Amino acid sequence: EAGVTQFPSHSVIEKGQTVTLRCDPISGHDNLYWYRRVMGKEIKFLLHFVKESKQDESGMPNNRFLAERTGGTYSTLKVQPAELEDSGVYFCASSQQPPDSSGNTIYFGEGSWLTVV
Amino acid sequence: GESVGLHLPTLSVQEGDNSIINCAYSNSASDYFIWYKQESGKGPQFIIDIRSNMDKRQGQRVTVLLNKTVKHLSLQIAATQPGDSAVYFCAENKGGAYKYIFGTGTRLKVLA
Numbered sequence: 001e002a003g004v005t006q007f008p009s010h011s012v013i014e015k016g017q018t019v020t021l022r023c024d025p026i027s028g029h030d031n032l033y034w035y036r037r038v039m040g041k042e043i044k045f046l047l048h049f050v051k052e053s054k055q056d057e058s059g060m061p062n063n064r065f066l067a068e069r070t071g072g073t074y075s076t077l078k079v080q081p082a083e084l085e086d087s088g089v090y091f092c093a094s095s096q097q098p099p100d101s102s103g104n105t106i107y108f109g110e111g112s113w114l115t116v117v
Numbered sequence: 118g119e120s121v122g123l124h125l126p127t128l129s130v131q132e133g134d135n136s137i138i139n140c141a142y143s144n145s146a147s148d149y150f151i152w153y154k155q156e157s158g159k160g161p162q163f164i165i166d167i168r169s170n171m172d173k174r175q176g177q178r179v180t181v182l183l184n185k186t187v188k189h190l191s192l193q194i195a196a197t198q199p200g201d202s203a204v205y206f207c208a209e210n211k212g213g214a215y216k217y218i219f220g221t222g223t224r225l226k227v228l229a
Contacts, residue, residue: 004160031215043161043206045216055215091160098215105151106217108160 002026004109006092012115018080021112025074025094032075033095033106034067038088046090048098049075061086082116089113129226136194138223140207143188147209151217152181152192156203164192164205194225202227 005024013019025032034046046065047057051072060067064083069075079086095106130136142150148169153161167174167181167190174181180193190207204224208217 006160033216035217035219040221042221043208043217043219045218048215059216105163105166107163108153110158110160113158 004092004094004107006090006109006112008112009110010113010115012117013082015084015116016081018078019082019114021077021079021090021092021114023075023077023092023109025092026107029094029096029107030072031095031098031106032069033093034075034077035091035093035108036088037091038085043091046077050098079114082114084116087114087116126221127224127226129228130197131228132197132199134197136192136197136201136225138192138194138205138207138225140190140192140220141188142190142207142209142218144209144211144218145185145188147211147218149210150181150183150190151208151210152179152190153206153208154201154203155206155222161206197225197227199227199229201225 007022011019030051032049035043037043045059047060047067048055049069052069066078089111091108091111093106093108151166152164154164155161165176165179165181167183172183178195182191194201204222206219206222208219210217
């Protein structure tokens with residue numbers, strides 16, 4: 001079974017440009033999450049989809065970030081315009097059920113490593 | 118506010134020795150805890166989890182201990198191997214919530 005896949009794996013763009021990151025969750029997983037880790041800091045939650053609906057986007061840094069999941073399958077995260085502080089690794093994760101104390105955990109992709117210069 | 122932190126940013130261990138990675142959490146309402154391993158250039162990989170109604174859980178070469186009294190979580194790796202070198206993150210989750218709160222990570226270096 002394929003895991004969570006992300007594209008591109010690495011991206012270097014100039015400040016002010018636009019970048020779109022894509023995530024394909026594990027097949028059958030309705031829950032899709034975006035997290036990011038900026039240099040030296042913890043992994044932070046960005047948002048959560050259930051199918052095509054955004055359940056919580058409280059972690060999105062600002063309106064330069066836009067996430068979509070049309071059709072409830074793959075998701076995209078667009079950064080426009082990119083700033084230097086957006087550099088970091090963006091992780092996508094998915095799960096069948098939301099994580100809870102029953103042990104439904106989430107599975108991460110390998111990340112999209114973004115460098116803004 | 119809520120936070121999950123780690124006591125040591127880097128841990129160096131001799132190959133074959135046991136490793137202990139510690140984590141403190143502040144939200145007493147959290148009831149599910151997870152350890153992830155992140156190797157260089159890869160995403161976090163699930164290692165082991167534990168629910169708040171347990172004190173200890175064992176996996177293959179790994180053990181997670183939970184001390185709710187002092188809000189402390191630890192990951193023990195037996196007979197540490199070079200392949201265990203990675204950054205280890207603990208994360209907490211509150212039942213009914215869908216987001217994990219991560220610590221900053223501990224880098225484990227295995228010395229030959």
